[in-house]
Amino acid sequence: MKTLFWRSLVVIFIILAVIGAILPGMPTTVFLILAGWAASKGWPEVDEWLLNHPKYGTTLKQWRKHGTVPRKAKYWATAMMAISAVLMIYTNAPLPVKIFTDVTMLIVAIWLCTRPEPLKEKDEKSHSFD
Structure with missing residues (x-):
C-alpha cells in the first residue's frame, strides 16, 4: 500500500x-x-x-x-509567477483567494531566489570535499 x-x-x-x-x-x-x-x-x-x-x-x-537551483530556472519561475499574480488580480476570484494566491507566489519566489546556484564544474572541483 x-x-x-x-x-x-x-x-x-x-x-x-x-x-x-x-x-x-x-x-x-x-x-x-x-x-x-x-x-x-x-x-x-x-x-x-x-x-x-x-x-x-x-x-x-x-x-x-x-x-541548488539554476539562475535561468529562478528567472523563469519568478517571471511566470509575477505574470500569474498580475493576471489573478483581473479574475473573478474572491478577494481572499486573490490575496492568498499572490502572497503564496511571492513567498515561493523569495524562497526560490534565496536558493544557491550550482557551481561551475571548475569551481565544483576546487571546492569538493568528497
Whole structure:
C-alpha cells in the first residue's frame, strides 16, 4: 500500500511536470524535484531514470546534492509567477483567494531566489570535499 502511495505521487508529479513543460506559467523543475523525491521513497527505477534524464537529470542531481537551483530556472519561475499574480488580480476570484494566491507566489519566489546556484564544474572541483 505504501509503494502504491509513492508511485501515485510520482505519476501525478510527472504529469504536472509535463504540463509545466508545455504550459507557460506552470513550473516543470519543481514537479520533477517532487517526482524524484517521491520516486526515491517507492520507485527506484523511476528515480534512476529521472536522475539520468538528458535534460533534467543534472538539475535534479544538483538539487539533491547541494540544494541548488539554476539562475535561468529562478528567472523563469519568478517571471511566470509575477505574470500569474498580475493576471489573478483581473479574475473573478474572491478577494481572499486573490490575496492568498499572490502572497503564496511571492513567498515561493523569495524562497526560490534565496536558493544557491550550482557551481561551475571548475569551481565544483576546487571546492569538493568528497
